[in-house]
Amino acid sequence: MKPDSHRFCVAPMMEWTDRHCRSLLRLISARAFLYTEMMTAEAVLYGDRERVLGFDAAEHPVGLQLGGSDPAKLAEAARIGAYWGYDEINLNIGCPSDRVQSGRFGACLMAEPALVADCVKAMVDAVPLPVTVKCRIGIDDQDAEESLDGFIDTVADAGCSTFVVHARKAWLQGLSPKENRDVPPLEYDRVHRLKARRPDLELVLNGGLASLAETEPHLAQLDGVMLGRAAYADPYLLADVDRAIYGLDQPPLSRAEVLNRFMVYVRRELNKGVRLNAMTRHVLGLFHGQPRARAFRRHIAENAHLDGAGIEVLEQARDVVLGHAGGRSAAA
CATH class of the missing domain: 3.20.20.70 (Aldolase class I)
Known part of the structure; x- marks a missing residue:
């Protein structure tokens, strides 16, 4: 190391x-x-x-x-x-x-x-x-x-x-x-x-x-x-x-980029039989302090545990927090 x-x-x-x-x-x-x-x-x-x-x-x-x-x-x-x-x-x-x-x-x-x-x-x-x-x-x-x-x-x-x-x-x-x-x-x-x-x-x-x-x-x-x-x-x-801390020059991913890449991981794990809420519970704080973060958390909390819940829950939550057209009404 x-x-x-x-x-x-x-x-x-x-x-x-x-x-x-x-x-x-x-x-x-x-x-x-x-x-x-x-x-x-x-x-x-x-x-x-x-x-x-x-x-x-x-x-x-x-x-x-x-x-x-x-x-x-x-x-x-x-x-x-x-x-x-x-x-x-x-x-x-x-x-x-x-x-x-x-x-x-x-x-x-x-x-x-x-x-x-x-x-x-x-x-x-x-x-x-x-x-x-x-x-x-x-x-x-x-x-x-x-x-x-x-x-x-x-x-x-x-x-x-x-x-x-x-x-x-x-x-x-x-x-x-x-x-x-x-x-x-x-x-x-x-x-x-x-x-x-x-x-x-x-x-x-x-x-x-x-x-x-x-x-x-x-x-x-x-x-x-x-x-x-x-x-x-x-x-x-x-x-x-x-x-x-480590002096690296590469800029970090944005929150949205992190979520999108995590969704690739989630799709793969869903195909292995992992339940959605076992993964989404860790992403609830990703938009901490950002506009619409509460609506993002609420959408996941209310839907990720449901039987058959899939990647669409995260897609919808992403739209909510990023203020996409479909997300504005969901966040209201």
């Missing part, structure tokens, strides 16, 4: 960053690093691999995020991910949900750095791909200075040189996963201090970033940034990533 490959990343998000979402985002930015939803090692080992791991070659660069705490299972899942063509294997040490905790993976593993190191070493030994870790700055009553330094040092010694750090603690008791994304205070300075102490590591900042402008002061001190919900709600914010 390119040395600046993690300069701008889109976060792995459960039920959001599936292959259809990633195909849309890749039309907007050629260089943003994308991730799958978190897949448990067991799902990779025993599930329907085409459903769990399948992706379009156009999505590269794309990383597979795994969840688990069994080094042998994670190593085998990593091998399978490498075989399927992913560019990176990322280990989730940040998810705070009860279901994840009960399976002994996610953020609760920040209390077990030695086990995380064993998992990372097993994966590093198993695959030629980079093995990275996404974590929090701490959990519950941990001291965010001492515990984070110890965690990072231990896991780095096992062969991980890239960490995505969500700059909030995770509270495993008393807060829901949604609250854990908003309630614990953001401590960006803690990640900056970590970089100053470990300049040899590649550190990517995650948490609360909502625009490219907000990333600028962090990119001056860190190796990369990762946006999550903001990039999903307003995917076209990625349109300036290639120029502003």
